[in-house]
Amino acid sequence: MNETNIVIESVVPKKTVINKARRREALSGYLFIVPNLLAMFVFVVIPILTSLVLSFTNWDLLNPPQFVGLENYTKKMMEDDQFWISLKHTAVFSLITIPVGITLSLFFALLLNQAIKGVNIYRAVVFLPVVISMISISMVWRWVFNTDVGILNYLLNFFGIDPIGWISDEKFALVSVAIVAIWKSIGFNMVILLAGLKNVPPHLYEAAKIDGAGTMTKLFKITIPLLTPSLFFVTIMSIIGSFQVFDVVYMITGGGPGDSTRVLYYWLWQNAFNFFQMGYASALAWVVFILLFIVTLLQMKFFGNKVNYELD
Template identity: 55%
Template sequence: MTQVTEPPSVAPSAPAPAKAIRGTWRHRGRRRQAFWGYAFIAPNFLGIAAFLLLPIVISLGLSFTSWDMVSDPEFVGLDNYQRMAGDAQLWVSLRNTAALALMSIPLGIAASLGLALALNRKLRGINIFRAAFFLPVIASMVAVAMVWRWVYNSEFGLLNQFLESIGIPGQNWLTDPDLVLPSLVLVMVWKSMGYNMVLFLAGLRAIPRHLYEAAELDGANAWQQFRNVTLPLLTPTMFFVTVMSIIGSFQVFDVVYIMTGGGPGDASRVYYYWLWQNAFEFFRMGYASAMAWLLFVILFVATLIQMRFIGRRVQYEMG
């Protein structure tokens, strides 16, 4: 009698733990989120690469060439950079730009801070005044410059008419070499004051109220509170505004182009305007690219110096 053996029973496989399944689905969900996140920001990356990074690389290459935008670029090595050392107009433009910055930055910061302190109050209708002072920021610089050209007009301008009404002779604001830069500074400060005012308002709102209450209990007057509480805690905003103001002052172009054209003579020819003239009036694109990189180096070094000597004095909280 033959013995029939039954096949060995196969044990059923154990089900995957629920935690592992959830981990797999969670991983797949994160990958899908990352994919769609990159897909949505890809157009911005492409725009930055096409309109920012690529022109930067091209301008660096052009700075070593001689190119008039018609013929093929000709490699000249460091000739453009050597040429800048002997360019008298370049040094005049740098001097005018530095003078413009030295006048506009302290005046602009003081005016913006004073305006922010005046408007940092809980009064009915205060937002209307804040909006009114911010309006020049969103106005076109072309429109602003045209209006100020009319104000500064030596024959029928509002400013000369006002001065003559109080017995002061009118001035040639835009044609006098001694007055043209201060006149441009006034326009620049008026245009940017509202933006810096908003930054200072945000900084003032971030200062804890209890610090002022403690200072009042100690007998500090308004000036002492401003010097010992407000100013130290506004140093981060002050530092940011100073850095951005220096960068902006070295990039001034439109107000000079519209109001003075660099004149009278070379009195208002700033660096950026001289760069534009080399590129689009004289068609020295290679030389203009070299000037652009010199400007980058100047601003980079100026920013590093500020971060090294001023940034470490920034106080983010009361000690």
């Protein structure tokens, strides 16, 4: 009996000490994340809630906001021709950049996943546009696209083709902007896909080789199915990025010529800082969010079940 009491008395204090240590550890963890949570609350949560409130008002930054209800979402937006034009341009831009960008990213990922000499240098070169400032990139590409002295038209002239107004002709301006966006995004997508390729078990390729499978068979029967998680993530991020495109349009074409490259985010920016219609601009921002939310949900519904983490 005495021995039992001694055991109980020796165990209980030890548990108490462990619980106190865990509480102190948890408290320390919470204290470390408090500054980050405060920053997120001040610079993310409050602006989001403020923009939601402003979307129901008419505010010109000078006079007090006037509550207008759903007018920004209904009458004003429905009657805004530029909204529909910018929505169409955004959709076209997305249809160009997403499939082409992902295809090229996959190509470079497969190419640079090989054991070739200097592969790390080649990977760095492909990834370099991701870390370069869009301002400096835009200056270079404006020269590349220049009708008179641009290198693209110089090459076309070398083959006897007349110069093209890459960013001065409405027929080519949006495509030119899409080319820059694709070029800048390839490196980021490639890194994600490279990480996915590293997770493909090598023994599957060895087994397929023994069975006599060729390169294309291994690609479509092993590599692509096991790469679907990475492809799914890259596709979602590409959709979000294509709907939020602004900087490349602002720096290279300024929404022109005419309104040929006016996309949703550029039209949003113009309403906010050119026309000082902050309420309508906030409504546009929430419409973009709703569109992205719907597109992402649809993608997860129809393609989420096709993501493979292992072969059947």
